Amino acid sequence: MSKTLPTSDEQGKGASRRDFLKWSGAAVAVSLTPSVVTRAAGERADETIAGFFEKMPLKLEVNGKLHQLQVEPRTTLLDLLREQIGLTGTKKGCDQGQCGACTVHVNGRRINSCLSLAVMNEGQKITTIEGLAKGDELHPLQEAFIKHDAFQCGYCTPGQIMSGVACINEGHAGSADEIREFMSGNLCRCGAYPHIVDAILETKKGGNNL
Amino acid sequence: MINFDYLRTASVNATLDAIKREPRAAFIAGGTNLVDLMKRGVTSPPRLIDINNLPLKNIERTSSGISIGALATNSAVAINEMIRSDFPLLSQALHAGASPQLRNMATVGGNMLQRTRCTYFYDTTMPCNKRQAGSGCGALGGYNRMHAIFGASDKCIAVHPSDMCVALVALNATAVVRSNKGERRIPFGDFHRLPGDTPQTDNQLKAGELITAVEIPSNKFQQHSFYLKIRDRSSYAFALVSVAVALSIENNRISDARIAAGGVAHKPWRLLNVEKALTGQPASVETFQKAASIATQGAKGYGQNNFKLKLLPQAIIQALETASS
Numbered sequence: 001m002s003k004t005l006p007t008s009d010e011q012g013k014g015a016s017r018r019d020f021l022k023w024s025g026a027a028v029a030v031s032l033t034p035s036v037v038t039r040a041a042g043e044r045a046d047e048t049i050a051g052f053f054e055k056m057p058l059k060l061e062v063n064g065k066l067h068q069l070q071v072e073p074r075t076t077l078l079d080l081l082r083e084q085i086g087l088t089g090t091k092k093g094c095d096q097g098q099c100g101a102c103t104v105h106v107n108g109r110r111i112n113s114c115l116s117l118a119v120m121n122e123g124q125k126i127t128t129i130e131g132l133a134k135g136d137e138l139h140p141l142q143e144a145f146i147k148h149d150a151f152q153c154g155y156c157t158p159g160q161i162m163s164g165v166a167c168i169n170e171g172h173a174g175s176a177d178e179i180r181e182f183m184s185g186n187l188c189r190c191g192a193y194p195h196i197v198d199a200i201l202e203t204k205k206g207g208n209n210l
Numbered sequence: 211m212i213n214f215d216y217l218r219t220a221s222v223n224a225t226l227d228a229i230k231r232e233p234r235a236a237f238i239a240g241g242t243n244l245v246d247l248m249k250r251g252v253t254s255p256p257r258l259i260d261i262n263n264l265p266l267k268n269i270e271r272t273s274s275g276i277s278i279g280a281l282a283t284n285s286a287v288a289i290n291e292m293i294r295s296d297f298p299l300l301s302q303a304l305h306a307g308a309s310p311q312l313r314n315m316a317t318v319g320g321n322m323l324q325r326t327r328c329t330y331f332y333d334t335t336m337p338c339n340k341r342q343a344g345s346g347c348g349a350l351g352g353y354n355r356m357h358a359i360f361g362a363s364d365k366c367i368a369v370h371p372s373d374m375c376v377a378l379v380a381l382n383a384t385a386v387v388r389s390n391k392g393e394r395r396i397p398f399g400d401f402h403r404l405p406g407d408t409p410q411t412d413n414q415l416k417a418g419e420l421i422t423a424v425e426i427p428s429n430k431f432q433q434h435s436f437y438l439k440i441r442d443r444s445s446y447a448f449a450l451v452s453v454a455v456a457l458s459i460e461n462n463r464i465s466d467a468r469i470a471a472g473g474v475a476h477k478p479w480r481l482l483n484v485e486k487a488l489t490g491q492p493a494s495v496e497t498f499q500k501a502a503s504i505a506t507q508g509a510k511g512y513g514q515n516n517f518k519l520k521l522l523p524q525a526i527i528q529a530l531e532t533a534s535s
Binding site for chain 1: 211212214217224246249250262285309310311444446
């Protein structure tokens with residue numbers, strides 16, 4: 001397998017992957033207007049590329065804070081959040097998209113972060129469980145989870161709450177049945193489902209601005 | 211996960227160039243199936259081509275129906291107003307699949323290309339002709355409760371897991387694919403293939419081709435469409451059997467009928483014989499029962515999945531009753 005990969009631009013217009021990595025590397029090294037540098041690279045290249053063991057630059061916003069990072073392409077968004085950024089609220093359950101413990105919002109939409117490569121989230125706005133509270137003031141659904149005792153061991157809870165917030169915002173929390181259907185991507189092995197549904201129903205009825 | 215080169219393209223032409231340079235590369239869009247398979251070592255492409263920036267997300271009316279970009283997400287299609295009003299069967303089928311999180315990631319093109327969920331395909335310590343040609347089929351004499359009753363071979367009895375594709379084959383959709391040689395259109399019923407002696411190949415896509423859109427012709431099925439999915443739990447599970455029904459009823463007589471089944475074959479399975487038995491007949495339970503009774507002609511069970519031979523006709527009757535009411 002070739003380690004240096006020709007891009008169409010190397011064959012054509014002249015801007016190369018090596019140049020691209022150099023610009024991005026410089027951006028990280030001196031922390032000077034990285035967005036401008038990265039955008040310039042993007043405009044000059046029809047393709048962005050990282051080789052087999054190379055890290056590539058990644059810029060994304062997590063809970064309102066901009067991060068400029070270097071990641072291996074195989075790093076999932078989940079591992080990036082937990083291992084590189086240090087936000088361990090998002091949990092790794094099955095790590096294969098079956099349990100929902102890793103649920104986060106990307107541009108306001110809930111996804112399984114274990115099945116999303118970090119590099120696929122360039123320029124996106126990520127919200128994790130740590131981003132819901134406003135200072136010491138918990139999010140209404142967090143309050144409702146406590147009030148309704150909507151968890152036992154708590155491992156699935158961050159994913160349940162992120163999914164629950166999205167469920168309400170999507171307009172899919174109209175009834176207990178609808179909530180059960182649209183929360184089906186979040187498993188709870190302790191079986192706290194009835195209380196989770198209660199917490200979401202109450203938060204929805206409370207009409208809080210989520 | 212075994213490492214790989216990563217390439218992010220910004221245009222269809224750059225993508226087609228990229229796949230030509232490295233034919234072993236895989237396109238990645240939502241990643242909900244591919245990343246899973248790569249983590250488990252079922253597949254390990256040397257390069258991923260990230261196509262998420264391509265302008266293929268639009269859902270547009272055309273002179274003959276609707277065109278859905280290959281990168282439109284499952285949730286975007288399911289909640290789209292035009293889809294819900296004109297093609298409710300597709301919206302229902304999409305909502306029956308996966309979870310809200312996965313539907314937010316998964317795309318139309320990716321849904322078409324998802325691999326079987328046969329446990330022998332996923333377990334790399336087991337034989338599987340689809341994963342490793344010539345290694346045998348573990349499911350034939352093994353755990354085959356989820357497996358095919360139509361069109362299987364002695365090399366593979368796996369089923370295609372999609373719900374969306376079952377609705378699309380019933381709606382006579384067309385897949386639009388592009389390569390450096392140009393564009394071609396594949397009728398949806400021909401897109402996926404039967405396993406035969408080469409179960410490693412799921413569909414008719416050729417090397418270097420990219421799905422760009424799915425087109426659905428206009429129809430008169432809005433009032434009488436239903437997608438019934440039967441599974442081991444009430445949500446978030448693959449189908450044991452699913453049935454997509456679309457009827458056009460005039461003066462209580464069925465003027466046009468489409469029926470397709472999921473969870474029963476290596477491809478979404480159109481039941482043309484049942485459609486024929488319904489067309490021109492009164493929309494009655496008797497008609498539905500008679501038509502459903504021939505649904506399993508040519509079907510074969512493999513032991514644990516014999517129940518599907520009884521479940522499918524019952525599911526067809528129930529779906530027809532719901533759709534016609």
